[in-house]
Amino acid sequence: MNRFFYGRLAFSNLKKNAKLYLPYVLAVIGTSAMYYIMGAIFRDEGIKEMPGSDNLELILGLGCGVIGIFAVIFLFYTNSFLMKRRKKEFGLFNILGMEKRHIGKMMFWEIVMVASASIFLGVVAGVLLNKLVTLALLRLVDLKVPFGFHISKEAIFSTVILFLCIFGVTLIYNLFQVQKAKPIELLQSANHGEKEPKTRWLLAVVGILALGGGYGIAIFVKDPVSAVLLFFVAVILVILGTYCLFTAGSIAVLKLMRKNKNYYYKTRHFTSVSGMIYRMKQNAVGLSNICILSTMVLVMVSGTISLYMGVDSSMKNRYPLEINITGYDLQEHEKNLVKEATVQAAADLGIAIDEMSDYTQLSFTIYKDKENLIVQKSDGIAAPEGEMSIVEWITLEDYQRLGGKKTALEEDEVLVYTENGDKQAQQYHFKDKTLRIKEYISDLYLTDMETEMICDVYFVVVKDERVLMDIYELQKSVNEGRASQIVHSVALNVDGTEEQEIACADHISELLNVQDTEGGINVRVETRAENREGFMIFCGGFLFLGIFLGFVFLMATTLIIYYKQVSEGYEDKTRFEIMQKVGMSKKEVRASIRSQILKVFFLPLAMACIHLLAAFPMINRLILLFGMADMPLFAVCTVCTVGVFAVIYAVVYAITARSYYRIVE
Numbered sequence: 001m002n003r004f005f006y007g008r009l010a011f012s013n014l015k016k017n018a019k020l021y022l023p024y025v026l027a028v029i030g031t032s033a034m035y036y037i038m039g040a041i042f043r044d045e046g047i048k049e050m051p052g053s054d055n056l057e058l059i060l061g062l063g064c065g066v067i068g069i070f071a072v073i074f075l076f077y078t079n080s081f082l083m084k085r086r087k088k089e090f091g092l093f094n095i096l097g098m099e100k101r102h103i104g105k106m107m108f109w110e111i112v113m114v115a116s117a118s119i120f121l122g123v124v125a126g127v128l129l130n131k132l133v134t135l136a137l138l139r140l141v142d143l144k145v146p147f148g149f150h151i152s153k154e155a156i157f158s159t160v161i162l163f164l165c166i167f168g169v170t171l172i173y174n175l176f177q178v179q180k181a182k183p184i185e186l187l188q189s190a191n192h193g194e195k196e197p198k199t200r201w202l203l204a205v206v207g208i209l210a211l212g213g214g215y216g217i218a219i220f221v222k223d224p225v226s227a228v229l230l231f232f233v234a235v236i237l238v239i240l241g242t243y244c245l246f247t248a249g250s251i252a253v254l255k256l257m258r259k260n261k262n263y264y265y266k267t268r269h270f271t272s273v274s275g276m277i278y279r280m281k282q283n284a285v286g287l288s289n290i291c292i293l294s295t296m297v298l299v300m301v302s303g304t305i306s307l308y309m310g311v312d313s314s315m316k317n318r319y320p321l322e323i324n325i326t327g328y329d330l331q332e333h334e335k336n337l338v339k340e341a342t343v344q345a346a347a348d349l350g351i352a353i354d355e356m357s358d359y360t361q362l363s364f365t366i367y368k369d370k371e372n373l374i375v376q377k378s379d380g381i382a383a384p385e386g387e388m389s390i391v392e393w394i395t396l397e398d399y400q401r402l403g404g405k406k407t408a409l410e411e412d413e414v415l416v417y418t419e420n421g422d423k424q425a426q427q428y429h430f431k432d433k434t435l436r437i438k439e440y441i442s443d444l445y446l447t448d449m450e451t452e453m454i455c456d457v458y459f460v461v462v463k464d465e466r467v468l469m470d471i472y473e474l475q476k477s478v479n480e481g482r483a484s485q486i487v488h489s490v491a492l493n494v495d496g497t498e499e500q501e502i503a504c505a506d507h508i509s510e511l512l513n514v515q516d517t518e519g520g521i522n523v524r525v526e527t528r529a530e531n532r533e534g535f536m537i538f539c540g541g542f543l544f545l546g547i548f549l550g551f552v553f554l555m556a557t558t559l560i561i562y563y564k565q566v567s568e569g570y571e572d573k574t575r576f577e578i579m580q581k582v583g584m585s586k587k588e589v590r591a592s593i594r595s596q597i598l599k600v601f602f603l604p605l606a607m608a609c610i611h612l613l614a615a616f617p618m619i620n621r622l623i624l625l626f627g628m629a630d631m632p633l634f635a636v637c638t639v640c641t642v643g644v645f646a647v648i649y650a651v652v653y654a655i656t657a658r659s660y661y662r663i664v665e
Helices: 005-016 020-041 055-096 101-139 153-180 183-191 202-219 224-259 267-307 311-318 332-349 396-401 464-480 499-516 529-582 588-625 631-664
Strands: 323-328 355-371 372-376 387-395 413-418 427-430 433-440 456-462 486-494 523-527
Touching: 005 020, 005 101, 005 372, 020 101, 020 153, 020 529, 055 202, 055 355, 202 224, 202 427, 224 456, 224 588, 267 311, 267 486, 267 529, 267 588, 267 631, 311 433, 311 529, 323 332, 323 499, 332 355, 332 486, 332 499, 355 464, 387 464, 387 499, 396 456, 396 499, 396 523, 456 464, 464 486, 464 523, 486 499, 499 523, 523 529, 529 588, 529 631, 588 631
Parallel strands: 372 427, 387 456, 413 433
Antiparallel strands: 323 486, 323 523, 355 372, 355 387, 355 486, 413 456, 427 433
């Protein structure tokens, strides 16, 4: 046999199966190009030297890992669609006299051709698009664009190795499938799954319970720490529930539709419902994957867009005034030095102070159980009973100096301000100290007050610094070396540009270091402008990752829908030929197709939207961890993301529906 025979035969097979292999090759090209781009940007030395690149490097490293893992799962999964269509062809080769080792050689050459072309074109596309994607990333994070064109040899090497390994494992799996199957099994493989599945009520109930559990965690968990930990539990439960409901619940619903004689005994409903029942076991996995991938796209893109769009509001919430000075455990003379340095720095630079405030506070986390305030040990594993809250303690003198109401307090009396917390308690028990709540006040005038927090915040006004020190010592007795410190905060706005604000902050730091003979006061001076730059890099990096991964998952969703339509088309072709022979017109066939694919392929989108709606409260709490407290903005971003995704999904549906119709017609 000619040594080029298997190569020519493999090329001929790929040519005949171009409808199946072209989308697969395009998917490999796209995935490998994206993996190279992410790896090249991650390894770019120019980006590593930029300010704030640490967060960006961490995000890009995460992206490389996610795309690599996804490529393995996705390409192995899509290979199963190809094998399902090719098994009959391999069985025919075997019947006509080709031994399985000969079929194996042919399959080897097919993999070599597909792998060589797709990996090469993927790397080339990645190299060509890398600069464009890098420019987009740097534009998002508001960094300067470096000159030059960079090709990463390490990224090329890792891309080639990863995808060669994927194709190698795929080849071994395909050879094993052909080797273990008998020729008659290969010929009949396309007809597997025609036996009507039973209604598995237990699996349907498990799906409902799993989905209900995941939704319950997402909606009702309020503690942010628990929300982070339980988020992954909720994700697993929702994935499990989705698979169970698509597998068992869909069959149960279809059989109920069949029992409705007025609905079922109509031409288009009869053919679509009966066909879906017989193959729902195979459809369920594909539809579940489409639903889960769609949910991932919606969650990632809506979350990262809202984070990015909310950068300015987040920074204003975190830093209401432009320059913020925080001192730790300062003595009275040190507090005076800080205020004097602030005034002198502004005078030296010739800029006016528009607004200024200073006060002393103590802040730490507690677990509030009705009237009990319980401090958790810093190294504690189990949380005490009660809801996690943050308590901010300030003195009456500072409260009144900042504009608070004139009143007097006894040593065991406090004023309390909370926006969303419990206002029913009459007193607080903190260790062995009891504090009577004199009044719940309606306003507080702290310039760094953050009421939009991931948990309830209580601002407690005590009589004087002696009481404040007592509270400090009580919480210190629990946490010892890890106790929260008493903080003196000075915040101000100056009449100047951002550059002048930063210069003023730098000059304050210089003055404080010069004026203290022991080498400087324990203070931190920061500006909103400088922190905005770092936060913009962080949020822009996440937006880039969200859009990048969203595009990867969207590509996977499109390919799965396409293969599902093609697979369904080939399986339905014989059935619809029979229907036309017994009297159905082409119009009736088209109506039946439309009824079937509308039900099958828009169900995952509807389910993904339900998942997103249920996850909205938990995602909002997770976004709060990043300082974004604008729920209306998040809601708008989510609705817009769903709208755009639905349009793309509808376009994919329209294109694949035509492919389906061309096959069955």
